[in-house]
Amino acid sequence: MKTYVYSLVALAVTISQLAGCGGSGGSSNSSAVVTTPPATVTPDPTWEAGVYKPQSQFIAKCETPRSGIDPFTGRAYPDTQGTAMDEKLWLRSWTNDTYLWYDEVDDNDPENFSVSAYFDQLRTNELTPSGTPKDNFHFSQDTAEYNELSQSGISSGFGFSWEFGSTTVPRELTVRYTEPGSPAALANVPRGAKVVSINGVDFVDDNTQQGVDAINDGLFPDDAGTTTSFGFELVDGTMLTVDITSDDISVTPVQNVKVLDTENGKLGYFQFNSFIVTAQEELIGAFDTFVEENVTELVMDLRYNGGGRLALASQLSYMVAGPSQTNNATFETLRFNDKNPTTNPVTGQTISPTPFYRNVIDYKEGVLTDTLLPSLSLTRLYVISTDATCSASEAVMNALRGIDVEVVQIGSTTCGKPYGFYPTDNCGETYFTIQFQGVNNKGFGDYADGFMPTATPSFDFELPGCEVEDDFTASLGDPNEGMLSAALEYAATGSCPEVVTSNGVADVKALRSNQSALGGEKLIPIDKPEKRKENFILHNKINQPVIKERK
Template sequence: MKAYTYSSVALAVMVTLLGGCGGGGGSSNNPPVATTPTTPVTSEPEWEAGVYEPQSQFIAKCETPRSGIDPFTGSAYPDTQGTAMDEKLWLRSWTNDTYLWYDEVDDNDPENFSVLAYFDQLKTTELTPSGTPKDNFHFSQDTAEYNELSQSGISSGYGFDWEFGSTTVPRQLTVRFTEPGSPAALAEVPRGAKVLSINGVDFVNDNTQQGVDAINAALFPDDAGTTANFEFELVDGTTTSVEITSGDISVTPVQNVKVLETERGKVGYFQFNTFIVTAQEGLINAFDTFVEQNVTELVMDLRYNGGGRLALASQLSYMVAGPNQTNDAIFETLRFNDKNPSTNPVTGETIRPTPFYSTEIDYDAGLLTDTLLPSLSLTRVYVIATDATCSASEAVMNALRGIDVEVVQIGSTTCGKPYGFYPTDNCGETYFTIQFQGINNKGFGDYADGFMPTTTPNFDFELPGCEVEDDFTASLGDPDEGMLSATLQYAATGSCPEVVASSAVANIEALGFNQSESQSAQAGQKLIAIDKPQTRKETFVLHNKINQPVIKERE
């Protein structure tokens, strides 16, 4: 018995028409039979527990097919008329074929869910050793939005990168940094500014649905051209109000490239926010500067880098380590589910390790060029990291440790994502489901609870370094900023600062209220949370470790 059955209506109509045509020679007094063209019947498949039909039975069969030419591929959309059940059964078979933990997914009846709700539950419910969900990285995004940002680095918004301290009252929302040239940057909103109100709504304390809806609408505008009034408290205790109009924001992945003069020599520093295609040029320019200035130490500020393309991560790792240490070494090997020990279930190709890419890549063509990347050939690198440091960022740390480059970690435990996926479009939605685990040159890839800085590392997921809070009182790249200051001290002395804490982090009293009093005032009420970027589709996804078809040698 198959996992789906098709309606017999169309077949019955065809049989009836054939039977009415008659046949044979001779005259007949019967009048000719007039037939009326019928509209094709869209058949809906059915689910049967435990039986999985091939993905090809359902792919591109869409409840609402797209038409025309895909601007990102130049080809016609593959969509044909189908049903929501077709879309759900494709997700089900695709998950069963490619999901890393396919055997931990409950086979629930898709009839009980919308398409996106059905996808949301197609994941494991198991926990990591620390008790956190094993899969915190399951999501989807509108395909056009995903393509726009992943290819061009453009998104809609004000240009703020936010630190969400609390989404319920008393809320805390702090500016991490602003994108260069964005409306937020032009309004001169500094790092560390805390939101007090938006369009007159008390951001900190308003617990009404109307107030929260207004905050979400202003904080995450659907379109460019939305104007909102923000009131901020600055790190010196003063307040300021600015009117900002949203626009199309061009993401600048590499920022604050600096060469710092220290007693031990020149230290290179750069802030790196995301592994998207446009980052290649910025990384090359940064390392060209470091090579020209003869830096002897390097600080990579990955504290807000949620990941991205693994090929870029491989290139960055090469630029740190250089040709001798990476020669014939593996950047990362992908491990898929137990159905696919030697074959990539997404591409169908034999699994081959990813090397350290030493040349520039033509990402449009997926080809290596002959242009050699700059490199520093370092045996030690300092990484500033937080729980927002994820995925491809962690892959760089793991890959360098796999070739015995010492990675010193300053900050806090990373997000813990040794996993990744191939973004896959179907019917206008791009789906991200964990499909592989990455392991380094030494075969290590077990850091599901993150890399952890410690003065006495004992396990492979523990790195030498210091626990340091994020410091919002100083600009990123400022040697006096808490995390960078601690890094420079560790580089000079090999020891951590006694106390590094930021007066701008989660300082509720500075906002003019007491948390316990606020909670008492809300006693008996349900606390209504505002949205966060990872719960919306307006921003590029956090925790994004993306693989692409194998980068090929130029012929």
Template sequence: MIKVCKLSSVALAVTVSLLAGCGGGGGSSSTTPTTPTTPTTPTTPTTPETGEWEAGVYESQSNFIAKCASPRTGIDPFTGEPYPDTQGTAMDEKLWLRSWTNDTYLWYDEVPDNNPENFSVLGYFDQLKTTELTPSNTPKDNFHFSQATDEYNQLSQSGVSSGYGFDWEFVNNTPPRELVVRYTEDNSPAAQAGVPRGAKLTRVNGVDFVNDNTQSGVNLINAGLFPENAGTTVSFEFELQDGSTLSTEITSGDIVVSPVQNVKVLDTASGKMGYFQFNTFIRTAQEGLIGAFNQFVDENVTELVIDLRYNGGGLLALASQMSYMVAGPSQTNNATFETLRFNDKNPTRNPVTGSIIRPTPFYSNEIDYVEGVLTDAVLPSLSLTRVYVITTGATCSASEAVMNALSGIDVEVVQIGSTTCGKPYGFYPTDNCGETYFTIQFQGVNNKGFGDYADGFMPTTTPNFGFELPGCEVQDDFTKGLGDPEEGMLSAALQYSETGTCPVVATSVQPIEERASSHAQAESLLSIQTPDERKEALFLHNKINEPIISEPK
């Protein structure tokens, strides 16, 4: 049985806090509430007067927090506590968003102070962000979104989502559309239907997915791709890699996410090489990661490939644990996994939690993610001085934090694939009135103080800057299964391990300015949506960008 470490009250507070944050690779140095702290709820709800907007004047968040146009009632099933909501107005919700942004947003002084009367609540939140650009002329903040709180809690706390079990690659979102299967979740309806990696969607419920641009066709496509409920049966037609057609009916269900897949040990000329596909840093991934590394230790693995090509991020604590399992105790001893930097109003204190900012260490023990504490069970580790990481533009946030943290302790990170999404930032998912909001609140830096990779980590044979890593530019290969030694990216890693060279067939990735961010890809799906279909747009955003998950405590 795993025993909980006996920690002092100070140590316990630090430990819990470092589990709670999230992001690029996020984390925090204090306990993060899953719902904002609210004033005492009166026994008889009253309707407060509507707040008013005055340009440049920001009232305290506490004046508006949990004052909702449609307050929830009863017990929150995820916390077991009564909902904090009281009767309020849409203006109260918008004014809370405004003050909260001004207090905690990393670039608060770059946010336009527009009159909230001119927006819906969600529309107002959408524009509460910087409009500045990165040096490569891409939007500085591509990671600003919200999600219904019950949907967010279901995925973050249980690893369960609704759908078919597809993970999609949106190659082209306007006619002629191209939607390709990246992989399917284990034991999901999609996997049981035998839909392979690389299958291209051609028809949904009889509608031409590739070319149909009628309103009725768009509606049928959306209804098929994004069913409102489990138990919805939809007909799909795919073109497979060999040119053949696969027609199948698939019934949607509650999908249990499998973060760790395709664990294997490959025999190479230079020794045993471990490989695993890692899809998201959620709490349920800990067991799979430990199992994978135990296998690698048992089989005397001396090289390791971590496939993060579709991993959009997650828990800082889990990213720290995985980094420790790669590097081992000697290289991580007294080193910092990541330190957070907040806006210039808060140089020493976390504006979300109010606590003093402390570095996040490399966690060497298992974590009880329910209680938010370290246990006395030590993690397995390989003590490698080099690791291969497979990446694409969908590799984001906590995945990049692992790469940055290992580089910060001089573990050589060899990057195979294409430039990552560029998110050295993070946020505390914050609920208000049934919507969970994600707004950039901090930047993470490694043991050497480096965190400037807003345009992503880039593989190159001649690295000169901190965001350039040794490795090979290789396109994603949909003709082979993930974990197949002949799949393009894994094959390149194997060749680099043996010869130190990149494949001749490797092709250059698109220039940074031409790469669509995950957020931009999600927004562009509006081309096959009616303007009011926000739910589907958010769903797609979450599937592409894998929203950063934080653990409540």
């Protein structure tokens, strides 16, 4: 849920008219002189290094103000006429107030940047212990588009979820799955299909700027109704060429809900792709099925889940663990920057732990209803993960471990994002900047390099489980698919299978190799989803100001 920060701006305009009158009497002459003072010109605000004025001086002062009613809030837009410098100075003060690592941000002169470029550099340049950037999760998105996807699960596109192996030649782009009912699904493009051409352009090897532009235009159309000709190589080596027209895609967060009979009893499986509002009803439906079928083991496939709403992550954790294990326990406590040890700098409220929500939530009103969620009361959970498993997905894993539910990890190391933010709109752009770190019921939240599966865990970020590569040769939810197969064997035997890969299993590390090592001519990269505005939901842990008890 976006967070608006409003300021009340009192504008007093006084127009004085001075009139001069002559003496009385019919024979006298009179004249009136009306003078209007010159219009007051407000000077453009200026930057002074190390001096941060209050956000309220710049909030909603826009170079191009919106007018009318915001359809998602029902209130008038707060925008007033301002300048690009107003927008940049608001970003600067907002960052200094709320950014988790505000003291690691360079105070560069905003005059040298556009608004978007200025925001891009308002982040830390420090590294994690493994040498990766500490903040890989800093981005913004058009507010209307963010609201459309986060509230309704609708975005424009073909319905593909892509696995980007390499964005430079030789490129590799593989279909992870297609959204049910989408143009991609209706075209019968299967998991594991590799792109070989886009509108006749060689996708793998074309290294011209013209070719790259054509590939990006074909892969990421701006509007629904755009037709792209795709050439695919399928898993069995055959070729598929199909024309697909983009459309408004309704995202289905929960897919492939199954109950499998095993020697140890009934095991539930579901693929969960995004913590968006529409997932609540689908998760409830899945867990209703698991409860009715007396499921005693559960595999949660989060391999492509980049995150979303923390309240929904809390609900999901409750549905796994049940009332007894979550009673009086904390799902997560937020830690803000050192300026705000006890107060949330975004909401102004005293920091209090987020509980395990056990009720259905009315997300539009931000209140708990009286309806209880279904729950399984499991003491062990199997989680399928990759480096695309991020943020709210990791929060579920961390929260359950905080109440001693055993989390067995099947797959590869998660993305490593114990951080989150309150999406904040200003002037029609919603900004996402790291504002808090989440810790579980035991106070642990240090997994900046991700959760890692291992046979012999030694650290809190290491989980029992198996390293397994993503298997694009089988459908998600198929018991023969590599990761699910490994989870089933671990559930049956308590250990990893001796062989978890085969010649048909995709080598994730090879897919993600550094193409710069090839040398030679400059390689021109194509775009990736996280750079595209319709794919905001990657790597998010989104909080909203408060979930209230319904009065």
